[in-house]
Amino acid sequence: MIWCRFQTGENSAQPKTSFGIVEERRVTEVWGNPLEDYAVSNHIYSLDEVKLLAPIRPGMLYAAGPNYRGHVEGMAARRGAPPTYPDRPSPNYRSVHAIIGTEENVVVPGESSGTVQPEGQLAVVIGRKARNVPVSEAIDHVFGYTIGNDISQRPWQQADRTMFRGKNCDTWKPMGPWIVTDLDPKGFRIIVRHNGQVWEDFSSADQIWDTATWISELSKYATLHPGDVLWMGTEGADGDMVPGDTIEVEISGIGTLRNYVVAEE
């Protein structure tokens, strides 16, 4: 099943935001919320006539950070240092206010050096409260999967005490295009394309810790709530993007998240 969040009447005085079910190229509006109560309405739109929004507004947006060996090695090479692999799943947080949807602009603020870097990531949407959940039951707490692009600026990321400027400027957390349920998180193929050229092509099978392990481990300390989202890390260490560039993240069985880099006006 494919769930989206969308807006109609974008240019009207009162645009309307709803959740919807995507089939073929049609969106069926639902009333309510797929994580709580909802009803399927008789309002059906063509995908072409709605504006897709980020498919969920998370309570918390968790980021796995280094979760692929190649990313640890690529980032270490960028710093000119030997790689240090993480010894346990230790997530960071991202700003929920920085989330945008597919086809929206990633804005590089005037303060910055002018380049940003993409990180294509599997995004896991929690569907049921999880606290002290064993690995074997962890996936039962997942609602579905979408795509994230953890836009970063490496000089700030490396210079600052925290990831605030380096990863959380307004618009730097594209997520979408929609959430797909009933998939196996172990076999996703993740492709990052910069202006149409492949920059990364990797598998979720190469994660240091898999989705079930992350959920189980986090739930020893903190309750994961419905609507929370966990970004599962990226592979490699990609090059620089500048205003005018297009960046796409495609995940097998989910779709493509496409965004455009622009300079702040």
Place this chain on the structure above:
Amino acid sequence: MIWCRFQTGENSAQPKTSFGIVEERRVTEVWGNPLEDYAVSNHIYSLDEVKLLAPIRPGMLYAAGPNYRGHVEGMAARRGAPPTYPDRPSPNYRSVHAIIGTEENVVVPGESSGTVQPEGQLAVVIGRKARNVPVSEAIDHVFGYTIGNDISQRPWQQADRTMFRGKNCDTWKPMGPWIVTDLDPKGFRIIVRHNGQVWEDFSSADQIWDTATWISELSKYATLHPGDVLWMGTEGADGDMVPGDTIEVEISGIGTLRNYVVAEE
């Protein structure tokens, strides 16, 4: 003006949560939200008959981290290392799901070493969107002030790559008892009491960067939204708390946030 969030009918089948205005020992219920639209109702309660909740559910909870020289020095001494002062305001995030109100329990999970440490902090509640705001106009974007206790576990904080376990276990972010508007953030006296004994007694005047500077600096990169909360850092490096302890943070002109340390069952 004093704003609270409170629950009535705590033991009934349908407890009700509302915002309220506190005067003397009375709470006047309001309908709606003080940050958007609200109406003052004719429902008036005694403070003693309602349960106070954390006074706001933030979109994002920012933590200034090291913002007092004595905290930098105390934490360095704890690690046996020389102090390193921050070179710019670089906030971290805390879990909004970990927030509890005054008089609630701080639960130490079974996994931990059994002790936790308090950090009494001034909490600044944003009232109006702030983006690229100069220092001179920053305070116009504040709704009011409350009190936070940034409960930490030092061994996890020092061992882990992120603050996830070290600061964000369920219940580790007490905030309250209410929000007070129209105060000057420069002259607060902040007192931390452990089982009635004073552990810290300091002034917000000793912050490395003040509230206006933090708001202005953050707003260069990210929009601060109404309801976001910024915790302004603590002084010193306090001792260990164990189950059975009572911890209080008092701020002049605001009130007292009181919580109880218990072990996970």
